[in-house]
Amino acid sequence: MKKAVQLEKIGWVVFDLLLLLLGWIFLVTCTSAKDTFPDPVSVFSMLFTSFVKPIGTYTMWGHIMWSLYRVMVGFTLASVTGIIVGIAMGSSKIAEAIIKPIFEFLRPIPPIAWIPLAILWFGIDEASKYFIIWLGAFINVTLNSYVGASRTDETLIGAARMLGAGKRKVFTRIILPASMPQIFAGLQVAMSSCWMAVLVAEMVRSNEGVGWIIIRGTDTGNTAQIIVGMITIGVIGFILTTAMSWIERKVCSWNTTL
Amino acid sequence: MEHNAVKQILSCRDVSKTFYGDGKCTEVIRHIDFDVTENEFVVLFGPGQCGKTTLIKMLAGLEECEEGSISLENEKITGPRPDLGVVYQTTALFPWCTVRGNIEFGPKVRNKDKKETRKRADHFIDLVGLKGFEDSYPKALSGGMRQRVGIARAYCNDPRVLLMDEPFGHLDAQTRYMMEEALENIWQKEKRTVIFVTNNIEEAIYLADRIILLTNRPASIKQEFKIELPRPRDYVSPEFLKLREIITQAMDATV
Amino acid sequence: MDEKQQKLLEHEKQQRAQKRKYLMISVVSVCVFFFVWELITGILHILPDYTMPSPVKVLDSFIKKFYTKTPDGEILPVHIITSLKVSLFGFFLGSVTGVPIGIMMAWHPRFEKFFRPLFDLIRPVPTVAWIPIMILWFGIGLGAKAAVIFVSAFIPCVVNSFAGIKQTSQVHLWVAQTFGASRREMLFRIAIPTALPSIFTGLRLSLGSSWMALVAAEMLAANKGLGYMIYTSRSLGRADLIIVGMLTIGAIGAILSYVLGIAEKRIVKGVSR
Known part of the structure; x- marks a missing residue:
């Protein structure tokens, strides 16, 4: 029974892909779209050769590694700072009163809008990219850690105090683990936001990375390169979010809602 | 006069409590005064929402007394302290700790010897009948099993007094009977002073050495009943039913 | 009782x-935030003007920008209106197509x-990755931007409407069925009201x-706009x-989501959040 359902699902996926491919072929052979739209053969051949034949200075692997490296630097910095600031706000009323108004003031500004200022501050090199990526993730992580920490069940805190936990133990053993699911939700969103930020940062200013691939494609009118870049971006994005939820399931296996 | 024979452990002296907020004052507890002797099983019995939970919180030191005082062996209770153990209606298990993690929580945060803690935990896991579930998370347990963990957790911290706030309130009737028997059993083996809150008359008579009947809000002591039926008690014995009738009538008079 | 009253007041x-x-x-x-900003820029000049202007300067530029066209060729209100027009247009298209598709997907298994x-297939591709291809297809005018915004608004709308309809309680549907409701009526009277809060969440995300x-x-392709x-x-x-510009972008973003929040409160009734 279950197998049949699965089989049907796969059938639909194959059917959709075939339909898409047919539509694509029709578009490039029978309409005038062929001037601005690459044909499937050139896209896929480029996709496969790009892993051995460089685009610009690097092969596709090189570009992917560049982008991933940038994301990892920004994301790691943001997780650490965001969790600290968020939990501080969530567990101390004074910290909340100090940080919240400034945070709320800066929050509505999309991270991407910081790019020009970041370039002025940090130059056009890596530092400004890290800043943008950091910012994109920081806001989400902070917000979620804050909500997680401030919504810690009072009864659990009471129970821990009754069992003899002091202030510090209540923090490390109750508030921190209790905020974990919320923090992970934040990290999940932050990861997508980082992936998006790195693309924009690379599109605006860089010589490598998957964002560069697509904007370079636009500049040279190479549509196949753009589509190849988009496919890569989609696949990597998918892998990143899947990896994040896998880690979440491992770390928060106790969580009832998972 | 019998108080001379046994040691008095907890005393509640003329305690009152009013909550202020939302522009009104809600008086929840009015002049409650009682003593508990060592290893006594006291049931605070009263209608729902009458302020029993507040009373338990005050006994635990989680809520301040407005008037009067509560003391454990002549020492005033001013804040939470590990020699008072609480079993909550909602179990309040830490969802990120396994059964063992929950039960060992108290000794661990108090930096007790690890080997000793493990042995104690094993003992109580066995006693409440959770052998084989040591490494499960609370989400994998049924309501009754969770409450067993809650009881074991409180016991494992070796408190002088156990405070139980309607621990079986959320359970279905069948499980409730089972848990009452289990608790009685545990208590017989590991004697402890227990203050047990409930609004279930059968539960009260089944477990109590003494029932303190509370009035509706503001809660004050209406009457006390000594229950001297032999344990384990039979829910349908004539003496049990008689007591049940007497106490029910007394309670109806309060509402 | 007087004593109690006293205590209440005290409390x-x-x-x-x-x-x-x-x-x-x-x-x-x-205050400290702005003071430190002013201190290191306007007063002590630790940071040069071209990397970090003082708050006073920013305020001054903000006011002047309302009537000065230099250096970018347009006054601030024109930039704002240009941006608003494009984004609201794209958002409108995205939500008008996204919400029904999400609902249909959840309601009809086929x-x-x-x-x-x-x-x-398209979901994992971040919306900004669509910008290059859209520029190539539609040029740098309104079309490309509206298309990118359409994609970015469309996806959250579909996801949240879908999730919202899937939340419909089976019991409610059974009740409706025993009263003889048609499938169409069940959709409009039960499933969609159930999904409304979730749909609004989708709209809010889409707007952002x-x-x-x-x-x-x-930033990549325009000659007007914030x-x-x-x-x-x-x-x-x-x-x-x-x-x-950044503060204006932030302020308008905040205002837009606030307006949507009001609309949500008006439309979604009887749902506790």
């Missing part, structure tokens, strides 16, 4: 004092089976992401105008 006074204390801390915090794989996509698109303004100001070293 409320204490609570108000507590609240006032934290409010004071917040006010002081904001529809879901067909569209799900296609949708899952379309506003962001717009800024990205305008994103264009901040990006041009960068190459001219006008940090004051960048900050004016």
Whole structure:
């Protein structure tokens, strides 16, 4: 029974892909779209050769590694700072009163809008990219850690105090683990936001990375390169979010809602 | 006069409590005064929402007394302290700790010897009948099993007094009977002073050495009943039913 | 009772004092923030003007920008209106198509089976990655930007409407069925009301992401608009105008989501959140 359902699902996926491919072929052979739209053969051949034949200075692997490296630097910095600031706000009323108004003031500004200022501050090199990526993730992580920490069940805190936990133990053993699911939700969103930020940062200013691939494609009118870049971006994005939820399931296996 | 024979452990002296907020004052507890002797099983019995939970919180030191005082062996209770153990209606298990993690929580945060803690935990896991579930998370347990963990957790911290706030309130009737028997059993083996809150008359008579009947809000002591039926008690014995009738009538008079 | 009344007043006074204390801390915090900013820029000149202007300068530029066209060729209101027009247009298109598709996908299994794989295919691609291809297809005019914003608004709308309809309680449907409701009636009277809060969540997310996509698109290809303004100001070293632009972007984003929040409160009734 279950197998049949699965089989049907796969059938639909194959059917959709075939339909898409047919539509694509029709578009490039029978309409005038062929001037601005690459044909499937050139896209896929480029996709496969790009892993051995460089685009610009690097092969596709090189570009992917560049982008991933940038994301990892920004994301790691943001997780650490965001969790600290968020939990501080969530567990101390004074910290909340100090940080919240400034945070709320800066929050509505999309991270991407910081790019020009970041370039002025940090130059056009890596530092400004890290800043943008950091910012994109920081806001989400902070917000979620804050909500997680401030919504810690009072009864659990009471129970821990009754069992003899002091202030510090209540923090490390109750508030921190209790905020974990919320923090992970934040990290999940932050990861997508980082992936998006790195693309924009690379599109605006860089010589490598998957964002560069697509904007370079636009500049040279190479549509196949753009589509190849988009496919890569989609696949990597998918892998990143899947990896994040896998880690979440491992770390928060106790969580009832998972 | 019998108080001379046994040691008095907890005393509640003329305690009152009013909550202020939302522009009104809600008086929840009015002049409650009682003593508990060592290893006594006291049931605070009263209608729902009458302020029993507040009373338990005050006994635990989680809520301040407005008037009067509560003391454990002549020492005033001013804040939470590990020699008072609480079993909550909602179990309040830490969802990120396994059964063992929950039960060992108290000794661990108090930096007790690890080997000793493990042995104690094993003992109580066995006693409440959770052998084989040591490494499960609370989400994998049924309501009754969770409450067993809650009881074991409180016991494992070796408190002088156990405070139980309607621990079986959320359970279905069948499980409730089972848990009452289990608790009685545990208590017989590991004697402890227990203050047990409930609004279930059968539960009260089944477990109590003494029932303190509370009035509706503001809660004050209406009457006390000594229950001297032999344990384990039979829910349908004539003496049990008689007591049940007497106490029910007394309670109806309060509402 | 008089004593109690006294205590109540006392207690409320204490609570108000507590609240006032934290409010004071917040006010002081904001003041310190601006003071330090002013101190290191306007007063001590630790940071040069072209990387970090003083708050006073920013305010001054903000006011002047209302009637000065230099250096980017347009006054602030024109940039704002240009950006708003494009993003609202894209958002409108995205939500008008996204919400029904999400609902249909959740309500008709066939529809879901067909569209799900296609949708899952485009979903992992961040919206900003659509910018280059859209520029190539539609040029740098309104079309490309509207198309990018459409994509960015479309996806959250579909996801949340879908999830909302899937939340419909089976019991409610059974009740409706026993009263003889048709499938169509069940959709409109039960499933959609159930899904409304979730649909609004989708709209709010869509609005946020379309506003962001717009800024990205305008930085890459435009000759008007807030994103264009901040990006041009960068190459001219006008940090004051960048900050004016950023704050305007932030403020408009906040206002848009606030307006949507009001609409939500009006429309979604009887649902506790």
